[in-house]
Amino acid sequence: xxxxxxxxxxxxxxxxxxxxxxxxxxxxxxxxxxxxxxxxxxxxxxxxxxxxxxxxxxxxxxxxxxxxxxxxxxxxxxxxxxxxxxxxxxxxxxxxxxxxxxxxxxxxxxxxxxxxxxxxxxxxxxxxxxxxxxxxxxxxxxxxxxxxxxxxxxxxxxxxxxxxxxxxxxxxxxxxxxxxxxxxxxxxxxxxxxxxxxxxxxxxxxxxxxxxxxxxxxxxxxxxxxxxxxxxxxxxxxxxxxxxxxxxxxxxxxxxxxxxxxxxx
Numbered sequence: 001x002x003x004x005x006x007x008x009x010x011x012x013x014x015x016x017x018x019x020x021x022x023x024x025x026x027x028x029x030x031x032x033x034x035x036x037x038x039x040x041x042x043x044x045x046x047x048x049x050x051x052x053x054x055x056x057x058x059x060x061x062x063x064x065x066x067x068x069x070x071x072x073x074x075x076x077x078x079x080x081x082x083x084x085x086x087x088x089x090x091x092x093x094x095x096x097x098x099x100x101x102x103x104x105x106x107x108x109x110x111x112x113x114x115x116x117x118x119x120x121x122x123x124x125x126x127x128x129x130x131x132x133x134x135x136x137x138x139x140x141x142x143x144x145x146x147x148x149x150x151x152x153x154x155x156x157x158x159x160x161x162x163x164x165x166x167x168x169x170x171x172x173x174x175x176x177x178x179x180x181x182x183x184x185x186x187x188x189x190x191x192x193x194x195x196x197x198x199x200x201x202x203x204x205x206x207x208x209x210x211x212x213x214x215x216x217x218x219x220x221x222x223x224x225x226x227x228x229x230x231x232x233x234x235x236x237x238x239x240x241x242x243x244x245x246x247x248x249x250x251x252x253x254x255x256x257x258x259x260x261x262x263x264x265x
Contacts, residue, residue, distance in 0.1 A: 006239045007239070007241060009239075010238050010239045010241055011238075011241060014238060014241070014247065017032070018032070018143065019140065019143075022128075022136045022139050022140060023136050023140070025134075026128075026134035026136075029125075029128070029134070029136065029139070030067055030125055033121055033124055033125050034063060034067060034121075034125075036121065036244050036248065037059065037063060037117065037118065037121040037122075038056065038059055039235070039237060039243070039244040040117045040121065040244050040245050040248070040252075041055050041056060041058075041059045041113065041117055041118070042055075042235070043234040043235040043243045043244060043245050044112075044113055044116065044117050044225075044234070044245065045113065046234075046235075047225055047226065047228075047229045047231065047234060048103075048109050048112060048113070048225075048229070049109075049229075050106075050109045050110065050113060054110070055110075055113055058110060058113065058114065058118070059118055062114070062118050062119075062122065063118070063121075063122065066122055066125075067122075067125060070129070070132065073122070073125075073126055074126075077123070077126060077259075080119050080122065080123060080256075081123075081256060081259065081260055081263075083115065083119065084115060084119050084120070084123070084256040085256060085257070085260060087111075087115035087116075088115070088253060088256060088257070091115075091116070091221050091253075092217055092221070094224075095169070095217070095220055095221055095224055116225075116252070117245075117252070119256070120251075120252040120253070120255050120256055121252070123255050123256050123259050124139075124251065124252075124255045126259070127139065127142075127255060127258065127259055127262075130198065135198055137196045137198070138196075138198070138199075141192050141196050141199075141204070141207075142207065142211065142251065142254075142258065143251065144188065144192065145185050145188055145189060145192070145207060145208050145211045146211055146215055146250045146251060146254075148181075148184060148185050148188040149181040149182070149184070149185040149208075149211055149212050149215055149216075149250075150181070150215075150250070151181075152180050152181045152183075152184035152185070153173070153177040153178055153180060153181030153216070154177065155177075155180070156176055156177045156179070156180025156181065156184075157172070157173065157174040157176060157177020157178075157180070158177075160174075160176040160177075160180070161174030161175075161176045161177045162174065162176060163175040163176065165177070165178050165216075166220055169220045169223045169224055169227070170219065170220055170223050173216070173219075173220075178212070178216060181212055181216075182208075182209070182212040182213075185208045185211060185212050186205060186208045186209070186212075188208065189201075189204040189205050189207060189208035190204070190205070192204055193205075202265075203261075203262070203265055206261060206265075207258060207261075210254055210257055210258055210261065211250070211254055211258075214250075214253055214254040214257055215250030215251075215253065215254050216250075217253060218249045218250045218251075218252060218253025218254060219249050219250055221249070221253060222234070222245060222246070222249035233246055234246050
């Protein structure tokens with residue numbers, strides 16, 4: 001089987017599982033996100049050389065009480081954001097530093113695991129909850145924007161790209177591709193706002209901007225983690241695509257910022 005066919009089939013299966021579980025019920029969505037979370041914990045532990053048993057224990061400590069108790073999750077969400085936003089801003093700062101060496105301190109490693117994998121997934125589980133009611137189209141709309149941005153950034157970069165966006169981290173990304181992805185994602189957000197009316201046009205346009213900018217940064221941050229570990233993919237669970245962190249690096253990075261913006265708006 002050719003690599004292109006393998007990649008296509010794998011991608012279709014991933015999309016069908018994601019959309020199906022999200023639309024079916026809140027419980028199926030939560031189960032899928034928890035599965036993705038623990039696969040992400042496994043992959044990140046391998047990248048950062050963290051004790052796997054300790055990583056799973058930390059994941060269980062954070063996840064099980066919060067997923068099963070919406071009131072507790074509501075109560076702790078502001079504290080997660082207080083920690084998470086500065087942490088992600090630090091990752092953006094660290095992205096532009098010359099260092100390629102992994103942090104050695106065990107406490108720092110677990111801090112990265114919590115900030116980069118665990119908390120974003122917990123916030124993603126909470127993201128489609130509006131006034132204690134599950135609205136799956138929030139997640140579907142965001143993923144559509146992310147896939148749209150990735151697709152058109154690739155097409156525009158391939159067709160018109162000349163100037164590198166950040167060659168040290170991702171040699172194939174171009175400024176032209178980034179701009180093309182942003183423009184088409186804004187167009188997609190306008191179309192989405194017509195059908196998904198629980199958010200107004202302004203909110204969807206702002207979502208598109210954050211998805212394009214922070215989603216791209218999230219991809220670059222994950223690329224830096226992999227370069228630090230001297231690996232190509234975070235895992236191999238998705239043939240032709242790599243691991244869960246490879247597929248969800250954009251949503252992981254953008255979710256906390258979207259959550260904050262939705263709270264404000």
